[in-house]
Amino acid sequence: MTWHPAKRARLVLAVGHGAGGGIEARDLRAIAAALPAHGVTVALVEQPWRVAGKKVAPAPKTLDVGWRGVWPALAEPGLPVVAGGRSAGARVACRTATGLGAAAVLALSFPLHPPGKPEKSRADELLGAGVPTLVVQGGNDPFGKPAEFPEATAHDTAYELVEIPFGDHSFAVPKRADIGQDEAVKRITDAVARWAGMLSP
Template identity: 75%
Template structure:
């Protein structure tokens, strides 16, 4: 199957210019829009793996760069500004006329959770959801996750087994699905000594996400 090439689109938002890199599916049935975290961009291993694997499964992947990344800043914008940027580019994500699943890794996952209900997202994919700052479990952000669930939105969390921002067993009970990446850290990187290779870990992630999207 010949894959179409990725295309880049600049979108004006109240927070500045955002950028969407489209990885189109030949026969798309939905769009998965995923944004990056506060410490990196769309080159993150899990985002790139999804963009490479899912178009063949009928899912167009839109990798979203927030305005602070597009302008080359090193520090992420405040949560309120991130939400503004995401809301501002949402119409471009719905332009293909397909259901849109909102997603992201870390800070991007929080944005997707906070805005999913108002934007009418078909689901939320939370990669490496930062349940709390490292070493500070009392500063929980669980209500962002459970808020999306309470709004009736299907949520899938993909979490590394040794993520300092929240290990799978720390997550509250809820009507959402959680997939653990054994030995994975916050970047879903697995150590050399792990039972699975990095490639196997990412295959597990893309497989779990594809299977969840199939059920939506």
């Protein structure tokens, strides 16, 4: 776990990585650099399987166990903890949020379905988070484009979705896009900072 402390922290944002990479992902690094200035301490959480040097992520239940294992350290400062993650890490955050007492969920590149298989939806995980949720999704994400996301019903926790135009699953934008890579990353950090600022401390 790598801490990026805020001087006058009001929240802790814990962010886990996806199944195909670690905490060096561009969006995670950008959030860790930007959010402390907004009163949010960021903890980048490396899953045990990555720490152990394994190349393939384990089953979802095992990922959840690993996330629960680090939660006491995240809660130790005594501040509200926002559970966050990218891709598989976003699923973990959604599945465990209410059980761990998370204040909110940040879902980066939520994998709504496997590429090309929209019938295998994971919407229930997102809608069942049970706490305020922000989804930041690339406009061209093969794991689920923003338009594919369901509307939250009265029985589900409402969530906000921010689209990063042209972004793929890692928020990379093609050179022909109307926005550059730096602008795409700035839109991510701006959205997260704005949303975090609205959460009750």
